[in-house]
Amino acid sequence: MSKPTTITSDQQTDTKYSNELVFWLNGKRVDIINPDPNIMLTDYLHEVGLTGTKVGCAQGGCGACTVMISYRRPGIGESVHKAVNACLRPLCALDGMMVTTTEGIGRVHDELDPTQYSIAKYNGTQCGFCTPGFVMNTHAYLQNNPEATEQEIEDIYGGNLCRCTGYRPILNGMRTLACDYNASKDCSQKCIIDPSFEIKCKESITEINLDQLPTSDVPARDLHFVGPGKEWFRPSSLEGVYSLKKE
Ligand code: FES
Ligand code: FES
Numbered sequence: 001m002s003k004p005t006t007i008t009s010d011q012q013t014d015t016k017y018s019n020e021l022v023f024w025l026n027g028k029r030v031d032i033i034n035p036d037p038n039i040m041l042t043d044y045l046h047e048v049g050l051t052g053t054k055v056g057c058a059q060g061g062c063g064a065c066t067v068m069i070s071y072r073r074p075g076i077g078e079s080v081h082k083a084v085n086a087c088l089r090p091l092c093a094l095d096g097m098m099v100t101t102t103e104g105i106g107r108v109h110d111e112l113d114p115t116q117y118s119i120a121k122y123n124g125t126q127c128g129f130c131t132p133g134f135v136m137n138t139h140a141y142l143q144n145n146p147e148a149t150e151q152e153i154e155d156i157y158g159g160n161l162c163r164c165t166g167y168r169p170i171l172n173g174m175r176t177l178a179c180d181y182n183a184s185k186d187c188s189q190k191c192i193i194d195p196s197f198e199i200k201c202k203e204s205i206t207e208i209n210l211d212q213l214p215t216s217d218v219p220a221r222d223l224h225f226v227g228p229g230k231e232w233f234r235p236s237s238l239e240g241v242y243s244l245k246k247e
Helices: 041-047 114-121 131-144 150-159 167-177 238-246
Strands: 020-025 028-033 066-072 079-085 098-100 223-227 230-234
Touching (some): 114 167, 131 167, 150 167
Antiparallel strands (some): 066 098
């Protein structure tokens, strides 16, 4: 598969539609005029230097590219947080959403998110290629289910593969975030952390602020993007879909 080399395309779009994509990345607004519909979210993240999100298979099979997307449910306003495979997510399909990558929830030189801290503390990472995927999958799940049990957390990893650490240390780390975790019964081996460098951990899962996102009563915009060999339409109504089909 040949990879597109630029994020935007200079091809003309239809004036009935907006050609501006607006989304938020780790809390910062991103505006892109006429994004190329061939670009996947992983391409974009690496283009802007967010290399924490890895690409293992680029086919939706390994989970290394997992990030969290958040939005307000249309008409209701309830916050939705979902773990998605960024290698399958077109950049054009992010309008009005917040994307959170592993860089957006914690940093070693600042404070780690509990999901990042736990996987490291329990030796759940070796080459580290799968680690951001496990972290973001767990993080998104805990956003929606803060009272998750050990079993419920264990059950979410069907889409995350690890080729070198083995799953036991990963599960040992992640189960410490469960509401029924019993520290007194835990004999699993912990990592001996370098005493010359203190690594801090947040007290709870990083809160994702969706205040900047469009509120649920703001109607979605009709979007049209044109790139080499591909066009992207997002009609905002059923009438718009019918009219496109007719055209
Ligand atoms: Fe393997 Fe995305 S890179 S699922
Ligand atoms: Fe190497 Fe999981 S730590 S693939």
